[in-house]
Amino acid sequence: MFLRSIALGFALVMAQPLTAQIVFGEMGFQVTGMAGTAGDACWGFSCVPRGLAVQGGETTSMVVRAPLGAPFVIVAGFSATSCLAVPGVWNELVVDPPLLVLFAGSVTQRNFTRFCYDGYELRSLAVPMGLSSGVQLALQAGAFIGTPPQPNTGFGLASAVLVTVR
Numbered sequence: 001m002f003l004r005s006i007a008l009g010f011a012l013v014m015a016q017p018l019t020a021q022i023v024f025g026e027m028g029f030q031v032t033g034m035a036g037t038a039g040d041a042c043w044g045f046s047c048v049p050r051g052l053a054v055q056g057g058e059t060t061s062m063v064v065r066a067p068l069g070a071p072f073v074i075v076a077g078f079s080a081t082s083c084l085a086v087p088g089v090w091n092e093l094v095v096d097p098p099l100l101v102l103f104a105g106s107v108t109q110r111n112f113t114r115f116c117y118d119g120y121e122l123r124s125l126a127v128p129m130g131l132s133s134g135v136q137l138a139l140q141a142g143a144f145i146g147t148p149p150q151p152n153t154g155f156g157l158a159s160a161v162l163v164t165v166r
Contacts, residue, residue: 026091028065028116029074029141029158033127034058038161041065042116045091047083049138049160056165057129061122064158066107066143068119073142074103080138080160090145094160095138107143117145127165135165 030039031052038052042065054060064072077095084093107119140160146153 027141027143027145027156027158028063028120029139029161031060031062031139031161031163033060033163038163040159044159045157046159047092047094049080049094049162052161052163053166054127054163056127056131059124059126060163061124062103062139062141064107064121064123064141064143065111065116066119066121066145067117068107068110070107070117070119070144072103072105072107072121072144073101074123075099075140075142076102077138078136080140080162086157088155089142090154090156091158093140093157095140102139127163131165133166137163139163 026043026045028040028042030037030041033052033054035053038050062074064074066072075095077097077099079096080094082094082096086093102125103123105121107121109120109122111118111120138160140157142155142157144154145156
């Protein structure tokens with residue numbers, strides 16, 4: 001009986017960080033290139049885009065962290081100066097219109113880390129050779145998100161990432 005109580009207590013303590021660290025309306029979006037990573041792993045939002053310098057010809061990877069099975073989208077634009085509140089959406093649209101949908105789908109990979117949602121999706125984006133230095137591409141992800149035990153209860157936007165060719 002004593003061992004069962006200890007096991008139950010341990011299980012409850014281990015389950016707490018998962019629920020406590022997910023803030024309603026927030027999700028993760030990061031872009032990684034040869035020079036590093038920009039974006040937010042899972043929490044925090046800002047209307048100031050995170051910056052990442054890239055070179056023509058390199059391939060960047062983008063990761064969206066949201067509930068497993070949740071629909072997601074990654075949009076792109078040429079600048080990120082907005083901080084537009086969209087009714088019914090958590091956080092603001094930072095990427096300036098016109099928007100181009102780069103990727104859309106469902107979150108299919110299981111995330112075993114304990115700091116974020118239980119799913120992630122990885123996409124790659126090749127930076128074309130020959131782009132002039134200073135060319136920018138603003139990226140922002142959105143997904144249906146929520147907090148345990150009720151995932152997918154609304155649409156949220158992640159902080160934007162401003163990718164600049166050097």
